[in-house]
Amino acid sequence: MDKVILIAADNQARIQTLTEILEQAGYKVTDAANYSEVVAALQRAGADLLLIDSRLPGMNQFNLVERLTGRGEQLPIIVIGSDGSNEAIHALEAGAHDYIPNDRDERELLARIANLLRLFQTGRAEQEEIIRIGDLVIDPLSRNVIREEEPVELTHREYNLLLFLARRQGQVCTREDILKQVWDYDFHTGTNVVDVYILHLREKIDKGRKQKLLRTIRGAGYKLLSQEEIDASKKDRLP
Numbered sequence: 001m002d003k004v005i006l007i008a009a010d011n012q013a014r015i016q017t018l019t020e021i022l023e024q025a026g027y028k029v030t031d032a033a034n035y036s037e038v039v040a041a042l043q044r045a046g047a048d049l050l051l052i053d054s055r056l057p058g059m060n061q062f063n064l065v066e067r068l069t070g071r072g073e074q075l076p077i078i079v080i081g082s083d084g085s086n087e088a089i090h091a092l093e094a095g096a097h098d099y100i101p102n103d104r105d106e107r108e109l110l111a112r113i114a115n116l117l118r119l120f121q122t123g124r125a126e127q128e129e130i131i132r133i134g135d136l137v138i139d140p141l142s143r144n145v146i147r148e149e150e151p152v153e154l155t156h157r158e159y160n161l162l163l164f165l166a167r168r169q170g171q172v173c174t175r176e177d178i179l180k181q182v183w184d185y186d187f188h189t190g191t192n193v194v195d196v197y198i199l200h201l202r203e204k205i206d207k208g209r210k211q212k213l214l215r216t217i218r219g220a221g222y223k224l225l226s227q228e229e230i231d232a233s234k235k236d237r238l239p
Contacts, residue, residue: 003117004046007031008038008064009053009080014102018051021106027113034058042068047075049113049120054081054091062094069095070180076116131166134211134230138166152204157182161197162205162224165214170226172217198222 007018010033019029030047032038035058041047056064065077078098079091088099098112131138137146143159145152154162161182165173175194183193198214206212211233213225225233 002028003048004028004030005049005051005113006038006041006047007051008033008056010034010057011053014053021109022113025110035064038064039067042075049117050075050077051113052077052079052096054079054087062091062096065091065094065096074120076120078112078116131163131169133166133169133213133224133227136166136205136213138163147205148209154201154204158197158200158204162201165222165224169224170229172220172223174221177221194222 005022005027007015007022007029009015009018009031015031019031022029030041030045032041035056038050038052038056042050050068052059052065054062058064062079065079068075068077076098077096078100079088079096080100080102081087081091082102091099097116100109100112128141131140135148137144139145140163145154145159145162161178164178164182178194179191198216202214206214211230213230215223215225217223
């Protein structure tokens with residue numbers, strides 16, 4: 001078993017106890033002591049599951065859980081808390097996938113971890129599937145993008161924006177949604193960064209091509225055409 005579990009807590013005794021339990025079960029373990037360290041650890045190396053203390057320093061009303069689950073990342077999150085019913089409710093409402101009191105039997109903890117990892121395995125497989133929209137091909141594993149059989153060179157942010165739109169093909173995505181999910185902004189700052197990056201994508205994805213995939217929906221946002229919309233437009237052009 002090579003699954004990596006990130007323990008988010010500042011109690012060294014608890015970290016040591018959990019680490020011993022998890023390593024004996026065959027998991028690899030890393031740890032972070034506060035909100036910022038969790039974000040940095042996930043950006044740096046990722047994890048297969050996050051085990052988070054309900055009183056993690058820097059976390060306010062489970063805002064870290066909201067941030068991680070709100071971005072649609074395939075990361076199972078278990079909150080370990082003090083068994084307060086309200087705390088469990090707040091954790092689950094914020095997006096945590098499970099909640100377990102810190103005095104529960106270790107067998108129950110391991111069973112819950114194994115169960116979540118099984119459930120998320122299918123979701124990860126779907127996230128890694130190659131996306132095809134007309135002659136546009138996106139490979140999430142390699143992060144390669146091809147249009148009309150030619151490779152398209154994108155920056156890290158351009159790729160993330162394209163992938164976000166592609167996974168919602170045919171749906172209108174507002175600037176606020178894009179800022180929150182791609183840039184991790186929690187509110188509209190008045191910046192035109194989305195418009196700028198959409199322009200960059202148009203230059204690389206659509207410029208000089210007969211079929212334009214990226215569309216502006218005036219007053220609403222942006223979308224990438226779905227395969228059904230592409231097929232329908234081709235039928236409309238038939239003599």
